Amino acid sequence: MMTGWMGKIVKIDLGSRKQETVAVSDETRRRYLGGRGLGVRLYCDLCLSTTDPLAAENALIFMTGPLTGTVMTSGRYQVVSRSPLTGTIFDSSSGGHFGAALKGAGIDGLIVQGRAETPVYLSLHDGQVEVRDASAFWGLDTQQTQKGIQAETSSKTAVACIGPAGENRIIFAAIMNDKDRAAGRGGMGAIMGSKNLKAIAAGGSRPVAVSDPEGYKTLTARLERIVDKNPVTGKSLQVLGTSVLVNIINAHGMFPTENFRRGVFNDAEGTSGEKIAETLLLRQSACYKCPIGCGRTTKTRDKNGEGPEYETVWAFGAHLGISDLTAITEANYACNELGLDTITMGSTLGCAMELSETGSWKESLRWGEAGKLMDWVTDTAYRRGIGAELALGSKRLAAKYGRPELAMQVKGMEIPAYDPRGAQGMALSYATSNRGGCHMRAYIIAPEILGHPVFLDRFSTVGKAELVALFQDISAVVDSTVLCRFLQFAVGISTFTEMLRTVTGLDFSDEELLKIGRRIYTLERQFNNRAGFGRADDTLPPRFFNEEFETGSSRHRRVRLDEMLDDYYASRGWDRNGVPLPQTLADLGL
């Protein structure tokens, strides 16, 4: 009997309605695990690096991992495809309960190709996939959609869906699940919209079998003690959520302000985790089987919802010169309802403000205009008025108005809330991310700023190349198990090895896991090379090489990517253009 995995992946063509079970060998499962890894492997087997992300033949893959539905934090899932925002291979991660619900419905993953003639949703139960009419839900926001689908199925149905942004194929539209959890980045919601796929609904309570039930009980008890005692997972994330980082990053002079022109925001405190706790917080919230509970259930005067998280507090706050926490929070709620990535939305607004200020764009968007935030967000989801331009994302918008250098993006996706001039390793992490401007591929902020697991000098480039590669590989593994990355503040790779052994019964080792991570990262890189990405794209916007802050504790610094990039390629076994060498591919079985 298979343990961990359910042993079923279903592929469906929404045009022909034809379904098939996808055979995955034991070897492939062992080499890619699940989630991101297996999703990327299957995508590369089905589609080309030139496949149009919004064409019917593009595949959209929802994938769980062998640990989904078992240990703590195991409610997550990954969505894999080629991104309409970046054109790279892309996986978007989301929390909540939906991943566990997919397993409860009897499947490890779902592959969707084709385009339905009219809006549909997929209902998953007992290993079966049923296509249902979604016309009644088309046009509704994500909260209304979830309620509607639950009304016609069961109140216990887990729903992942798109809102108007995905229906309108906005290239940074999100997929929302469990009301407020987002597979936010990269435009996976637009792909769903392009297929007339409104939602996936998962019901059922099939248990996930565990190989060593006694070992699992002991491991669970031990993990609970470790996570509880750890000051990050057991305290700071519980009390302040991710916005605990606002004051920290600002104190390091690298809290990107007004489109990364400054590193210190004068009113960071007013948008901090502490401020949220004092003014808006109703209670903390947690995902499936999660003892950390970093989520924030909040309430403004007129509305309530989840969030905002650190990235959103930044994207709608300091990045735009806005210090109105209520406006930031309500824009966050709107993004959840409309199904929009808050980071790209906010970053695009910052780019637009600088385009406007410099006279490059005739529209007038000013720093600090909190009162217009909601209109800009809503108009973007509906491609209305100025929203039709904002829907381009920062890279295309800036290029359209002749100022490509004002888009703070890598490979088409906007850089998040850590200025790379404040952390050289983070600069390399952004530049070499396989999915564009992403802080999670290699969260080097952990050692460079937060001091986890050890403290490193953030302004040094020594050793950062190997470390970024290692973090990228470990992250690929965790994304393939699929567990929450916040567990890594409390446990190391050996614990993930132990969890996999206990659940699957397979004799994984730390070395094997690191090799799996390296294999996944290299496969993604191969795809991107074929899609036309190379050394020239492993870079950052000119601002980070040419401009320095005058104040703050990251003042007078520039990114020194040239000191790290060649070492990074060498450590990965890639040539000087960032192409994996034949021996590297052979070693990884690619």
Added chain:
Amino acid sequence: MRLRLRTAAIEISGDDLTIMTLLSLAEEKTGRTFLDELLDKDKGLLTGTIILVNGENIRLGQGLQTRVKAGDSVALFSPAGGG
């Protein structure tokens, strides 16, 4: 710590003090224990504790023996994480 101490800033009079001394004085002044948020039972820095003197992390200097002078700004953060 801000929520626990109900203040975002504490002023300490003195000159040429070590960080360790400064922390002890700050705890005295607030009348609330908070060093357990920053230090382990052996009075060393917890993994993840961030102490900045004028924006520079004390781990790059002399750690808890780093000396501060009048006019210096010291930022204290207990271990944190996020994404």
